[in-house]
Amino acid sequence: MSRAAALTDHPRGAEDPYVTRGATESIAERVDPVVYGSGAPRGAHSLDPEQLADYERDGFLVVPDVFSRAEAEALLEEFRGLAASERLHGREELILEPDSEQARSVFNPHRFSERFDRVSRDRRILDKVVQILDSEVYIHHARINIKSALSGRSFPWHSDFETWHAEDGLPRCRVLTAWVLLTENDEFNGPLYLIPGSHRAFVSCRGATPDDNHKASLRRQEYGVPSLGVLQELAAAGGLAAAHGAPGTLILHEGNTMHGSPDNISPAARTNLFFVYNSVLNTPAQRPFAATEFRPEFLASRDFTPVQPIGDRPR
Ligand SMILES: O=C(O)CCC(=O)C(=O)O
Numbered sequence: 001m002s003r004a005a006a007l008t009d010h011p012r013g014a015e016d017p018y019v020t021r022g023a024t025e026s027i028a029e030r031v032d033p034v035v036y037g038s039g040a041p042r043g044a045h046s047l048d049p050e051q052l053a054d055y056e057r058d059g060f061l062v063v064p065d066v067f068s069r070a071e072a073e074a075l076l077e078e079f080r081g082l083a084a085s086e087r088l089h090g091r092e093e094l095i096l097e098p099d100s101e102q103a104r105s106v107f108n109p110h111r112f113s114e115r116f117d118r119v120s121r122d123r124r125i126l127d128k129v130v131q132i133l134d135s136e137v138y139i140h141h142a143r144i145n146i147k148s149a150l151s152g153r154s155f156p157w158h159s160d161f162e163t164w165h166a167e168d169g170l171p172r173c174r175v176l177t178a179w180v181l182l183t184e185n186d187e188f189n190g191p192l193y194l195i196p197g198s199h200r201a202f203v204s205c206r207g208a209t210p211d212d213n214h215k216a217s218l219r220r221q222e223y224g225v226p227s228l229g230v231l232q233e234l235a236a237a238g239g240l241a242a243a244h245g246a247p248g249t250l251i252l253h254e255g256n257t258m259h260g261s262p263d264n265i266s267p268a269a270r271t272n273l274f275f276v277y278n279s280v281l282n283t284p285a286q287r288p289f290a291a292t293e294f295r296p297e298f299l300a301s302r303d304f305t306p307v308q309p310i311g312d313r314p315r
């Protein structure tokens with residue numbers, strides 16, 4: 001199957017339920033399910049019905065102890081080795097902080113390291129992802145956000161799906177992020193903030209996407225962010241939550257949940273690994289929905305090969 005043939009032939013314009021980056025901001029209703037299919041368990045590591053219901057209601061779920069502390073520590077060590085090697089030098093996968101030469105993000109560690117590749121295919125993650133999305137999945141991108149002690153910078157409020165739709169052409173919200181906490185995430189070191197229930201509202205953001213927007217947005221996002229008024233409306237309905245957890249915690253984060261995170265001025269780094277899994281039935285449209293060009297491949301994969309799980313056999 002050629003890659004071009006695998007793009008989704010999705011109607012554009014008036015039939016797009018998620019029009020965004022226009023002259024005005026507005027809130028539209030989500031038209032897609034949150035849990036696709038029946039939500040039936042897919043293996044030994046599926047969510048139980050209560051966890052699945054919490055995810056469906058809130059748009060995220062914190063699952064402690066999915067990986068052991070030792071596994072998280074080994075992943076952090078692997079990352080330190082990768083960061084210290086020459087392999088990332090001068091590469092576009094390495095993103096620096098907006099105000100310093102410190103590393104902010106490293107994209108697609110699973111393409112650089114077998115250990116990260118293996119965790120991306122671990123059934124402890126995939127059984128849950130496939131249960132929610134009800135199809136095979138491919139990795140849209142993966143990323144490590146480092147948030148160094150004292151100087152790791154914030155991420156403004158946003159919905160990931162808004163960007164993936166506008167700039168990467170993902171037609172529908174059949175996509176989620178699975179985060180593995182590699183360090184403690186606590187109230188001090190810049191944890192993720194989320195608005196429970198916000199995944200049910202699609203915020204159509206104001207402002208046309210500039211060319212090459214990703215070059216600025218990965219360091220400091222300015223397009224695809226909601227106004228104060230819209231945030232207040234969402235927070236009035238859902239309140240705010242912070243995702244805290246020990247190393248090895250897994251966070252499942254629905255693609256459209258509104259989230260952001262503050263600066264880390266604490267003395268401890270907050271380093272997290274995340275994988276964005278998109279349904280193979282939701283590959284990009286022929287063109288992005290609200291940008292002149294697609295973002296580069298390292299941000300939005302063109303390899304739609306289904307992820308092959310490893311680990312325990314399914315039940
Ligand atoms: O690492 C964080 O705190 C937030 C990152 C984020 O939202 C993103 O990369 O889309």
Ligand SMILES: [Fe+2]
Binds near residue numbers: 158159160259
């Ligand atoms: Fe995000």
